[in-house]
Amino acid sequence: MxxxxxxxxxxxxxxTESVYKKSWQYAAREQELSISDDFYQHFIGVQDPECERMLVEHFPNHFDLERFRQVRDKHFSKLRANGxxxxxxxxxxxxxxxxxxxxxxxxxxxxxxxxxxxxxxxxxxxxxxxxxxxxxxxxxxxxxxxxxxxxxxxxxxxxxxxxxxxxxxxxxxxxxxxxxxxxxxxxxxxxxxxxxxxxxxxxxxxxxxxxx
Structure with a gap:
């Protein structure tokens, strides 16, 4: 019972998942990188630190994680402000x-x-x-x-x-x-x-x- x-x-x-996805993909593009829809699926239901670890492995060269976080979080906050x-x-x-x-x-x-x-x-x-x-x-x-x-x-x-x-x-x-x-x-x-x-x-x- x-x-x-x-x-x-x-x-x-x-x-929220669609909003998260937009922000993660936006922050990647800001560094001239791409997070495909298929790759983003690995992040769904996973805590951010593990997702970020996967990103670092996926982009082994010329990826600035701290810059990515700042751009992603700012973009997400802007989208979320609309409710x-x-x-x-x-x-x-x-x-x-x-x-x-x-x-x-x-x-x-x-x-x-x-x-x-x-x-x-x-x-x-x-x-x-x-x-x-x-x-x-x-x-x-x-x-x-x-x-x-x-x-x-x-x-x-x-x-x-x-x-x-x-x-x-x-x-x-x-x-x-x-x-x-x-x-x-x-x-x-x-x-x-x-x-x-x-x-x-x-x-x-x-x-x-x-x-x-």
Whole structure:
């Protein structure tokens, strides 16, 4: 029986992945380099330090990481100033979860200030029972640490938690933690090796039918 629903944030609750992608690609072009759509897919659901490590390996010559960070972050802040749209279906799903008395958590690879900024225009953040961010774990997704920490802090067993994710790395993290995994794909389709162990849905409001 499901007792808690654990939410990823970027690409699941908010349409942030497309904004991140624009900023990473913009910062690469500023150095006359290119991050292809296919290569960017490796970054989805992964913490920034690991993504930056992959970039350094991908561009072994004439790549200024510090300059890249500054340009990327400035560009992202400019885009984000216009507001980040909430993904369709979140509001009715969250209402249904609360009506059923289930626990909720945000489990994200982003940092806490980014979480607070995204939710600033809404009243949702204080209603979550727990927030796990990049500051809380040494190993990010696809490692299971963040989801293990979430269900332990909530006081539930792994199988009592349903994880909602949009990325393959997020689903890998959820499955490795022993949780029930539901994927609502955003920029990436589900990886073939995950399909048999994962429920695939088209939108967040479809999750309502899975609630106990």
């Amino acid at each position: 499901i007792q808690a629903v654990l939410f990823d944030m970027d690409g699941l609750i908010f349409d 980040i749209a909430m993904k369709p279906g979140f509001a009715p799903l969250f209402t249904a979860i609360k009506e059923k008395g289930l626990a909720t958590a945000i489990v994200t690879s982003s940092h806490l200030p980014e979480v607070k900024h995204n939710f600033a225009a809404t009243s949702y953040l204080p209603k979550f029972d727990l927030v796990i961010t990049a500051e809380d774990v040494e190993r990010g997704k696809p490692h299971p640490d963040c989801y293990q920490m979430a269900y332990q802090r909530l006081g539930y067993k792994d199988k009592e938690c349903m994880v909602l994710e949009d990325s393959n790395n997020g689903i890998r993290s959820a499955l490795a933690a022993g949780c029930q995994a539901v994927m609502i794909p955003d920029l990436l389709p589900p990886s073939p090796e995950l399909v048999e162990r994962t429920t695939i849905l088209r939108s967040l409001d479809e999750v309502i039918s899975l609630l106990p």
